[in-house]
Amino acid sequence: MERSIIISGFGGQGVILAGKILAQAGMNHGLEVTWLPSYGPEMRGGTANCTVVLSDELVGSPIVDEATALIAMNLPSLDKFEQTIAAGGHIVVNRSLIDRQVDRTDVNAFYLDMNEIARDEVGNPRAINMVALGAYVKASGTLPLQVVKDTMAQSMRESGKEKFIEMNERALDAGYNAL
Amino acid sequence: MGERLLLRGNEVIAEAAIRAGCQCYFAYPITPQAELLEHMALNMPRLGRTFIQAESEIAAISMVYGAAGAGVRTMTSSSSPGISLKQEGISYLAGASLPCVIVNIVRGGPGLGNIAPSQCDYFQATKGGGHGDYHLIVLGPSTVPEAGELTMLAFELADQYRIPVMILADGLLGQMMEPVELPDPIDPASLPAKDWATTGAKGRAPNIILSFEMDPDDLKQMNLDLQSKYRTITENEIRYEEYETEDADIVIAAHGTIGRICKSVVRMARAEGIKVGLFRPITLWPYPYEPLKRLSQQVHTVLTVEMSAGQMWEDVRLAVAERAATPFFGETGGIVPTPRSILNEVKKHVR
Incomplete structure (x- = not known):
């Protein structure tokens, strides 16, 4: 069983970190994983994305033709990746910044207002990446939410950001519960 | 560890x-x-x-x-x-x-x-x-x-x-x-x-x-x-990896990043019943000519895949000579071939 997830948005929306936490959570859950960022000019304000592969066996290709899921945090991301998602896959849409529906009828689309949830429910607009990740966890059922929470907390501790653990836990919960 | x-x-x-x-x-x-x-x-x-x-x-x-x-x-x-x-x-x-x-x-x-x-x-x-x-x-x-x-x-x-x-x-x-x-x-x-190193010649002849x-x-x-x-x-010191080559009709020769991507290609091809294996050199110099030569005697095609216009391809052709067909597939410019694009190339060589 192999799952591949593209997380894509503006630089600054935290898609790279969300992908790292998802990959690390997969590893902590006993899976083989790869994490591959887009690197280069898009890191400086354009569209940033990363691809995470979670698998029962050693991962061959870290790049995928058809990802099983897309987390689209802005419109260019949905435009760029919608047609590449595998039939039966999952697309999580940030309705705050994307004013259209998913065109595909052979995928499972999930809509939530990530910016408003982060700002109003969590109280920190920068928490949108954890809102998005929580929503993906619910939509896909790939990993237990608690594993993702524990991994996020571990990641925050390792980078000396303990004070953000509680807020990010609430963000994961808010995204999870929004679907 | x-x-x-x-x-x-x-x-x-x-x-x-x-x-x-x-x-x-x-x-x-x-x-x-x-x-x-x-x-x-x-x-x-x-x-x-x-x-x-x-x-x-x-x-x-x-x-x-x-x-x-x-x-x-x-x-x-x-x-x-x-x-x-x-x-x-x-x-x-x-x-x-x-x-x-x-x-x-x-x-x-x-x-x-x-x-x-x-x-x-x-x-x-x-x-x-x-x-x-x-x-x-x-x-x-x-x-x-x-x-x-x-x-x-x-x-x-x-x-x-x-x-x-x-x-x-x-x-x-x-x-x-x-x-x-x-x-x-x-x-x-x-x-x-290292007795040859220049560590100061006090008490010995200079290196x-x-x-x-x-x-x-x-x-x-x-x-x-x-x-x-x-x-x-x-x-x-020659080092290389063979993957699913035992019964292969076609072998992909690829190194580094493309080598691992081609493992996915081998799995995809075999899921469709195409007998494909992978030969992955680990030492690029010295190149594993002899192991690849031996392998080329049991297959009809050795397909080289690279993220270049065909550089390792020259070493593959030196190793394989006329024993098997030696087509090439590659991308330049920093483009990484996807597993599907490589699989499509493999299918062109199925006999």
Whole structure:
């Protein structure tokens, strides 16, 4: 069983970190994983994305033709990746910044207002990446939410950001519960 | 070996170098290998070792020459245009038989090119690059854990044979993260002394390290000694991986990043009943000609896949000769072929 997830948005929306936490959570859950960022000019304000592969066996290709899921945090991301998602896959849409529906009828689309949830429910607009990740966890059922929470907390501790653990836990919960 | 960590290829190469006992690291920054330099900048001083961000790539490789001559384990790293600048120094290191490790996190070329992953420096790494009749040992990792293992090995081989060893990776492997268990560190003080090194001649005759010999007969002898060493390395150090080749009709020959991507291609092809295997050279010099020659006798096609216009393809054709068809599929410009695009190419050769 192999799952591949593209997380894509503006630089600054935290898609790279969300992908790292998802990959690390997969590893902590006993899976083989790869994490591959887009690197280069898009890191400086354009569209940033990363691809995470979670698998029962050693991962061959870290790049995928058809990802099983897309987390689209802005419109260019949905435009760029919608047609590449595998039939039966999952697309999580940030309705705050994307004013259209998913065109595909052979995928499972999930809509939530990530910016408003982060700002109003969590109280920190920068928490949108954890809102998005929580929503993906619910939509896909790939990993237990608690594993993702524990991994996020571990990641925050390792980078000396303990004070953000509680807020990010609430963000994961808010995204999870929004679907 | 310790816990599983999720780390970037660049970080793992740097950390493996530290654990191999690298005492002096010199480099000039360039994308996509910046994290390698950053890891060394953070950690080498903490360990009381030497990190210098040199004023140029040429300065960095010249510092490697000095440190290697003084007998310590030493490394430099860069990406394609920076490695081109180092070629004069690399030739001198090879000529002087100095052990060191050089890492090339290859990006798209030629010229300034771009920062996307590529394998377009294969010729430069394996066929020369600098002037003169010399070779480097060239190791081509395909995964993040293997990048760590081969970096440890690179320092061992460099010392054993007194030869510069190159790690030839690419931007994708440098940037991606994968679980890895780091090797136990080696204490530099536990390494065998190098009686040829220029450590101060107090109480003994001076050691002289040169790649210079005005007398043609003496320079010829230096070349004969180098060639003899290269034959020994070729006899003892060839490394490669075969994957699902036992009953294969078609073999894909691919190294590094494309080598691992082609494992996915093999799985996809076999799921459709196509008998495909993978031959992945790990030593790009010395190249595993004989194993590939043997394999080519049992298949009808050896398809070379590279992120270049076809460089390793020449070595594949040397190994296979007329025993099997030798088509090529590749991408240039920093484009990474996807598994499906490679599978489509494989299908063209099904008989």
